Amino acid sequence: MITGKNLFLEYENKNENKIVLHNVSFEIQKGYITSFIGMSGAGKTTLLKCIANLNNDYTGKILLDGNNIKGFSKKEKIQNIGMVAQHYNLFFNMSVLKNCVHPMMNVLGFSEQKATSKALKILEEFDIASLKDQGPTNISGGQQQRVAIARALCLDSQYILFDEPTSALDPQSTKFLEKLFKDLCAVGKTIILCSHDMSFVNNVSNKIYFMEKGEIVDCLDKKQENIVNSGKIKDFLVM
Numbered sequence: 001m002i003t004g005k006n007l008f009l010e011y012e013n014k015n016e017n018k019i020v021l022h023n024v025s026f027e028i029q030k031g032y033i034t035s036f037i038g039m040s041g042a043g044k045t046t047l048l049k050c051i052a053n054l055n056n057d058y059t060g061k062i063l064l065d066g067n068n069i070k071g072f073s074k075k076e077k078i079q080n081i082g083m084v085a086q087h088y089n090l091f092f093n094m095s096v097l098k099n100c101v102h103p104m105m106n107v108l109g110f111s112e113q114k115a116t117s118k119a120l121k122i123l124e125e126f127d128i129a130s131l132k133d134q135g136p137t138n139i140s141g142g143q144q145q146r147v148a149i150a151r152a153l154c155l156d157s158q159y160i161l162f163d164e165p166t167s168a169l170d171p172q173s174t175k176f177l178e179k180l181f182k183d184l185c186a187v188g189k190t191i192i193l194c195s196h197d198m199s200f201v202n203n204v205s206n207k208i209y210f211m212e213k214g215e216i217v218d219c220l221d222k223k224q225e226n227i228v229n230s231g232k233i234k235d236f237l238v239m
Contacts, residue, residue, distance in 0.1 A: 082157030142173035
């Protein structure tokens with residue numbers, strides 16, 4: 001489980017301090033698909049970056065199974081928590097295959113043969129093995145996303161975070177992603193995402209947090225059928 005406890009983060013902006021996260025606490029259960037929703041500027045992406053250990057400027061704690069993630073080594077960070085950014089952050093000077101092989105060799109210490117074998121297997125499962133020698137600029141947005149997810153799975157990340165995962169996808173690719181998220185949870189992965197796509201959020205999520213002005217103001221746990229705070233989530237889902 002990942003738990004956030006009393007997170008607070010502010011930035012200096014034009015000689016003023018802007019509060020981005022204010023006393024944010026949450027729980028992310030293993031095997032869940034947990035979504036953070038809210039209007040633009042609510043703090044969703046910033047919170048995801050904190051959970052992914054890409055932003056450590058906050059006060060408070062983020063714990064994974066009781067361990068503070070700020071103390072993780074680089075290898076522990078990657079094996080536990082992976083993030084697929086909105087624009088995927090692929091290496092454009094590398095082929096699809098190399099994008100998956102490179103981090104396994106450089107972070108996990110895999111041999112090139114072992115890394116290549118594992119990457120090819122996962123690319124085959126994602127139906128993109130035929131693209132292995134292509135560069136990211138030569139494939140579609142949906143295919144780029146599959147590569148980014150395949151890369152995270154190559155690293156065996158147990159928690160995988162997604163920032164606006166459907167923003168560049170057509171309806172067919174969105175349906176593929178819905179099934180993929182559910183299949184990943186079925187084999188023990190945990191998905192965390194932020195999105196403005198309320199139909200997607202409603203279809204895939206087990207738990208939904210609603211953020212407003214840097215705070216979590218509502219929570220819906222579908223498995224527990226428990227609504228707390230204001231009930232804003234239901235209104236937002238039907239906007």
